[in-house]
Amino acid sequence: MSEVQSQEKRDKVSPVVQGFMNEVASSPRGEGILYCYQCGRCSGGCPVSRIVSKHNPRRLMEKIILGFKDEVLSTDLPWYCLSCFTCVDRCPQGADVGEVMFAIRNIAVSQGNVPKGLVEQARNLLSSGQVVPLTHLAIEKRRKLGLPKIEFAPPEVVQNLLKKTRLGKLA
DSSP states (O other): OOHHHHHHHHHHSOOOOTTHHHHHHHSTTOGGGGGOOOOOHHHHHOHHHHHOTTOOHHHHHHHHHHTOHHHHHHSSHHHHOOOOOHHHHHOTTOOOHHHHHHHHHHHHHHTTOOOHHHHHHHHHHHHHSOSSOOOHHHHHHHHHTTOOOOOOOOHHHHHHHHHTSGGGGTO
16 A cells, blocks of 8 residues: 555544543533443344434444544434433443433534524524424314314514523524
8 A cells, every 4th residue: 555545544434532521421411421331232222223223322322432532523313312211221331322412412512513404494493483384284283173273372482481491502
């Protein structure tokens, strides 16, 4: 292998960030990473990994442990987690993988790595007080069925609430 090929191969490898595992562990909800010994039971029980083949909680935990910070924070994989906590029930160490997913999401958000869909939902919430606004078709269908009109909190109330959290900064 030539020196150029070797350099190209090295350039494709994610840089290792020393202390990333400790950063996750010391963040709110991230302590579970310290107990993971990579048995894979989290992935074996994960309902999402049965449907989305690239979602593998064990591999994500491994990347955190090894320090692949950029790779972990730039992927959508932590956002696939349904928070069903089946992983917690299966883990012999009590390494709360679901909680680690929340920690990774929080770190990713603080660095501006947020899925576009979540940003759009935050904008909808700020502007209308609803994450997914009702369509005219849904409103008409409710009326025809004799269902009462749905009353939502005024956008100002939601905006005030969101200003007290970091979610307001997303939109």
